[in-house]
Amino acid sequence: MPALHAHRAFLLATVVCVSGCPDGPQTTTLVTVTSDPDESSSSGATGTDTTTTDDTTGATAGTAGSESNSESGATTDSSTSSVTTGTTAGEVVCGDGEVQGDEECDDGNDNNLDACLNSCELAGCGDGILHEDFGEECDDGNSDEDDGCNSQCARDRIVFLTSTTTQGKFGAVSGANSHCKSLAQDAGLPNPLTYRAWMSDDTFSPDEWFFKSKGRYLLTNGAVVAKDWEDLTDGTLENAINVDENGELGNGGAWTNTTPQGLKHPDPADCDGWTVTAFPTEGRIGLVSRTDGEWSDAENFNPEDCGANAHFYCFEN
Ligand SMILES: [Ca+2]
Ligand SMILES: [Ca+2]
Ligand SMILES: [Ca+2]
Numbered sequence: 001m002p003a004l005h006a007h008r009a010f011l012l013a014t015v016v017c018v019s020g021c022p023d024g025p026q027t028t029t030l031v032t033v034t035s036d037p038d039e040s041s042s043s044g045a046t047g048t049d050t051t052t053t054d055d056t057t058g059a060t061a062g063t064a065g066s067e068s069n070s071e072s073g074a075t076t077d078s079s080t081s082s083v084t085t086g087t088t089a090g091e092v093v094c095g096d097g098e099v100q101g102d103e104e105c106d107d108g109n110d111n112n113l114d115a116c117l118n119s120c121e122l123a124g125c126g127d128g129i130l131h132e133d134f135g136e137e138c139d140d141g142n143s144d145e146d147d148g149c150n151s152q153c154a155r156d157r158i159v160f161l162t163s164t165t166t167q168g169k170f171g172a173v174s175g176a177n178s179h180c181k182s183l184a185q186d187a188g189l190p191n192p193l194t195y196r197a198w199m200s201d202d203t204f205s206p207d208e209w210f211f212k213s214k215g216r217y218l219l220t221n222g223a224v225v226a227k228d229w230e231d232l233t234d235g236t237l238e239n240a241i242n243v244d245e246n247g248e249l250g251n252g253g254a255w256t257n258t259t260p261q262g263l264k265h266p267d268p269a270d271c272d273g274w275t276v277t278a279f280p281t282e283g284r285i286g287l288v289s290r291t292d293g294e295w296s297d298a299e300n301f302n303p304e305d306c307g308a309n310a311h312f313y314c315f316e317n
């Protein structure tokens with residue numbers, strides 16, 4: 001049941017011909033139905049209003065779909081005292097391909113994955129149906145932000161500190177990315193092949209290459225690092241990225257050459273594209289215990305000798 005739409009209801013006007021139309025009397029009944037197609041058939045009439053007219057002309061109202069018509073089902077012209085009706089005038093039928101009454105849409109098909117739901121409501125985040133074509137990563141139909149699928153239909157992503165350390169030579173950023181994928185895979189983390197290292201060189205930076213999620217970034221122990229990309233790159237973290245792919249605590253530094261905003265450092269030091277360990281090449285690190293900007297750029301410490309050993313920060317994308 002799509003929670004964000006759950007309480008919406010609309011009036012459905014039906015014209016019931018009591019003794020055969022158009023000559024016989026006809027009854028207009030206003031029926032309250034829920035937006036859920038599964039419930040609309042069983043909700044039943046609520047008896048909100050019933051009117052009966054005796055005089056009919058047989059002419060059709062001809063304004064199906066208008067708000068006023070959906071409430072009366074017939075039009076009375078006081079100057080002539082005539083009532084115009086039709087067997088289907090004012091009838092709102094979800095699925096007939098025509099937008100009527102309070103229908104937000106009606107595409108006449110039974111495909112819930114397109115822009116118009118089978119309930120004749122526009123598809124969107126919160127309807128409980130995954131619409132990947134419209135950018136939804138998930139849709140759990142609720143507004144709970146902390147259950148893995150937030151109210152923007154964005155899912156959580158994992159961040160971990162590598163359990164391993166290395167000197168500043170590891171086959172460029174691509175080598176670090178591969179190592180992140182490999183560790184994620186071995187640890188059984190979801191989407192292991194999407195992982196990338198939080199690291200920059202002359203051509204790569206997280207800001208350019210990472211998916212900028214509207215969902216949370218979590219450690220492998222479930223602690224929240226940031227509520228979304230914007231939060232991640234605002235200079236401070238909610239929790240330090242000091243938990244490895246297996247949930248174990250780590251310490252020390254991580255190779256980055258990256259500002260807390262995810263940009264290549266303006267005074268770069270990347271061990272010559274992360275290919276050299278020999279003195280005096282240097283690389284920039286972040287401190288894994290920190291939640292301030294030093295997590296990504298240890299300004300009071302950098303640059304580090306490329307012969308030192310440090311971790312990587314690995315992000316699911
Ligand atoms: Ca319709
Ligand atoms: Ca549809
Ligand atoms: Ca949806």
Ligand SMILES: [Ca+2]
Nearest residue numbers: 142144149150
């Ligand atoms: Ca949710």
